[in-house]
Amino acid sequence: MPDMTTRRDPWQALRRFTTARIALGHTGVSQPTDVQLDFQLAHARSRDAVHQGLDSTSLARKVAAAWPGAGAPLLLHSAAQSRNVYLQRPDLGRRLDAPSRAQLMERCGDGAFGLCVVIADGLSALAVAQHAAPLLRALHALLAPESWTCAPPAIVEQGRVAVGDEVGELLGAQMVVVLIGERPGLSSPDSMGLYLTWAPRVGLTDERRNCISNVRAAGLGYAQAARKLHYLLTEARKRQLTGIALKDETGAADAVEDGGRGVFLL
Numbered sequence: 001m002p003d004m005t006t007r008r009d010p011w012q013a014l015r016r017f018t019t020a021r022i023a024l025g026h027t028g029v030s031q032p033t034d035v036q037l038d039f040q041l042a043h044a045r046s047r048d049a050v051h052q053g054l055d056s057t058s059l060a061r062k063v064a065a066a067w068p069g070a071g072a073p074l075l076l077h078s079a080a081q082s083r084n085v086y087l088q089r090p091d092l093g094r095r096l097d098a099p100s101r102a103q104l105m106e107r108c109g110d111g112a113f114g115l116c117v118v119i120a121d122g123l124s125a126l127a128v129a130q131h132a133a134p135l136l137r138a139l140h141a142l143l144a145p146e147s148w149t150c151a152p153p154a155i156v157e158q159g160r161v162a163v164g165d166e167v168g169e170l171l172g173a174q175m176v177v178v179l180i181g182e183r184p185g186l187s188s189p190d191s192m193g194l195y196l197t198w199a200p201r202v203g204l205t206d207e208r209r210n211c212i213s214n215v216r217a218a219g220l221g222y223a224q225a226a227r228k229l230h231y232l233l234t235e236a237r238k239r240q241l242t243g244i245a246l247k248d249e250t251g252a253a254d255a256v257e258d259g260g261r262g263v264f265l266l
Contacts, residue, residue: 006032019187019218039186046184051083054125056155062133063153067117067140071152074107076100076167078120078158086158093160095202096167100156104170113151114237115143116173116200120159124181127192131215131222132179135192138226143233161195161209168200175236176200177229182213191216194225196232198242208243210236 009023024035031039060073079095080086086093096104119132136153143150151171156163161178168176178195185191194212197204210232215225231250236242 021186042186042189045189046186049124049126049181049184049189050087052125053083054121054129054155054157056157059119059129059132060155063119063136063155066133066137067150067153070117070150074103074152074154076103076154076156076159078156078160078163080158083158090160093158094162094166096156096163101166101170104154104167107152107171112149113171113173114149114175115233116151116164116168116171116176117153118156118159118164118167118176118178119153120156120161120163120178120180122160122180122193123183124190124192127181127190127216128179130190131192134222135179135194135215135225138222139229142226142230161193161206162202162204164195165197165200165204166202168197169202173200174198175233175242177233188214188216188219191219194229196229196236196242198236198240210242210246210248212248 006025006027008025012023015023021039025032056075060075063073077097077100078086078093079097080089080092081097117136119128121128151173154167156167159180161180164176164178176197180193180195182191182193191213192215194215196210197208212220212225212228214220215222228248228250232242232246232248235246239246
């Protein structure tokens with residue numbers, strides 16, 4: 001009769017450093033049943049996150065409370081009219097539909113706004129539903145004592161990162177920061193990314209942006225993400241640029257706050 005005892009892997013101790021699925025043990029030549037079931041559950045949660053719809057009205061209430069003084073959030077939609085179209089046509093998620101463009105053109109600015117915040121569901125509406133408002137609350141506390149003029153925040157359904165360029169351009173904003181749900185992983189169905197672009201306009205490509213990723217409770221916390229974003233916003237306004245020419249130099253300060261522990265592999 002074969003031995004069905006679950007055997008530990010020799011690198012089991014490394015599991016405390018990562019949420020990756022390593023050193024799971026084995027039963028004969030197979031994974032243990034509980035490990036396989038956990039994988040299937042994580043996969044299902046990731047798939048659900050991709051297809052989950054965004055409750056824009058509920059999110060707008062949270063954002064209005066977390067980002068006061070900029071006006072009521074604008075509820076917009078990309079040119080992808082359904083989730084299935086959005087997933088099959090990335091290009092349509094990068095542009096607004098006609099009613100949304102008309103709504104923004106009525107409020108078209110002339111460069112009076114220094115910053116425009118855009119929130120898009122991306123590939124995880126769950127991420128922005130959970131993390132957008134707390135992140136904005138932490139960022140607002142840092143920006144409030146400074147001279148920032150903020151456009152009304154925009155919430156875009158079925159939106160991708162580049163849709164922020166069109167929103168920022170139509171509002172006449174100097175900079176746009178896009179909060180968006182990132183592609184779900186098997187351990188992170190709720191990860192949110194932040195994308196910052198100076199002088200937004202339709203047609204820009206990714207080398208013109210700065211990105212802060214993995215904003216979530218089990219990843220980059222709100223306070224640290226807000227500090228990093230505040231630094232980049234400040235430097236972008238000073239240098240009038242973003243992208244590959246602008247580097248995040250907050251790492252040393254974060255390491256000091258972390259007690260010098262850093263990442264064990266570095």
